[in-house]
Amino acid sequence: MDTKLSIRGQGALVTGASRGLGRALAEQLADQGARVALVAREAGPLREVVEGIRVRGGLAHAVVGDIGNKDAIHRIAGQAQGLVGEIGIAVHNASTLGPTPLRLLLDTECEDLAAVLETNLVGPFRLTKVLAGAMALRGAGVIVHISSDAAVEPYPRWGAYGVSKAGQDHLSRILAAELEGTGVRILAVDPGEMDTAMHAAAIPEADPASLQRPAEVARRIVQMIERAPSGARLAAPQWEIAS
């Protein structure tokens, strides 16, 4: 039941929406007529992005919260659905590298690994638990996990992040298997390297000109939200379905 989804009129939620890819995704979804709840930890930058969308005529709302905090999950979901209605599109974009400069895995403090897993893996799981039920009862919905090639390749020094993203990829596949036939699609998208603050924190020496623009990547991801089959892992730059 992988029907094409129309963005217009959908309630959407994007985490990590105050900058980088999350911001671009929220803007793109709003531009295409979704009502978007933008989630981020810091109120100031988030409000600026929301105002920017509204100035362009989009429907956007700010929800301040930390996806890595267990107690915040229902508050985030409740505010978002109070503001934009039922969520038909959820994008798990917020994520953390852990301490930078990046460390070897065995130099990573156990607490830092746990914190990365909370934000990148357990947080999205918790939020999906809250949002997926109503999607399934309505027979439609898309949940997107923003992944990374670090989920697949064992890059030294990307340990905590890579482990969390590999876990998230598998979370995505298992959810897709369990939700087959419900109309809820689960996607994992590896956006490739982009000119973002996160990329600069991880690889300060990278030349921004060699990196993709978040807005262009967001446009492609929204196309995937419309029509990619559930369980797919889509990877830049080819944007092919890598199963």
Add this chain to the structure above:
Amino acid sequence: MKFSRMAPRRERAEAAGGGSAPLRTDEVSRHAVRLVVIDADIPRLVPFRALPRLLRAGDLVVLNDAATLPASLRGTTANGTRFELRLSSPVDGSRLTGVLFGDRDHRTRTEDRPPPPSLAVGDHVQVAGVSAHVVATLGRRVELIAPIAGDDLWRAIYATGTPVQYAHRIDALPLHAVQTAYAARPWAAEMPSAGRPITWDVLLGLRRAGVELATLTHAAGLSATGDDALDHALPWPERYEIPKPTVAAIAAAKARSGRVIAVGTTVVRALEAAAQHGPLRAGSGVATLRLDPTYAPKIVDGLVSGLHVPGESHFELLQAFAPRARLEQALALAAGHGLSSHELGDACLILREAALRPGASR
């Protein structure tokens, strides 16, 4: 009569029991809920997860997808008197509608709390850290307008609000404990708790059994205020919204002689209200009707509910679906097996006798 979703009976111990053997009153894990099946047969007991086996392919289960608000908000008057505002309706723009309670928290029974401050139109108060002014009052019921709306007002409510709860539970209920697995918009002042044992296993099991699922949103209000005059008039008018696909699914179920099973009294109230003046209509409305033993449901053929005992108004409602003698028989069975009548406790499935035979005329 009133619906008692969140067990005001435990706020009034003398009303509990009503001559039947007592039920337990403790919470039950949502994975361990037991279900008393009440139909034309002798009442019987099954695990809740057996629900899919009790229904037939072609039946339709209708659920209330309202999420539960953190509807208990702290407030102070201009002269510093503290109070609690319990929202009784969904947040509407910058408007907050609810009931005032005197200072103290949920651990004091509602009827034992000091009277709340008396507010008048035009008064300014602080609620959830936001200044607001009173635009309407009716005794302890008030409507407030906040100077903010949207993002800021929702943030204030979720930052400081807590779920409404009653004195029988001492420790604070976390927000997640009062949500169903399929909750969406935060419209409910108290949890539509009949849906609490509907796990994903049950939802997917129902689908596999050929049972269809549909939703509506019903703004379940408060179940008790501790004020006799107010409680007597409960439930107050409640907002609901029935999507078009749900109306179509009900028509299709009726056409194939499938049964419409409501999960919770809020679903019964919404569907019967929307069919009060002719065919069932999609869209939003306000349910004002009251259901009692003489009511003949037009839409709903069966009901999943918590357990309710004689003397409780909710027990009256159940009699619209099954004769009193059979309900009492079912309660005796439940009591004998140690089932709980807590709102976060065990459950029953009542199938109307007229709806038991495929193709039975109604």
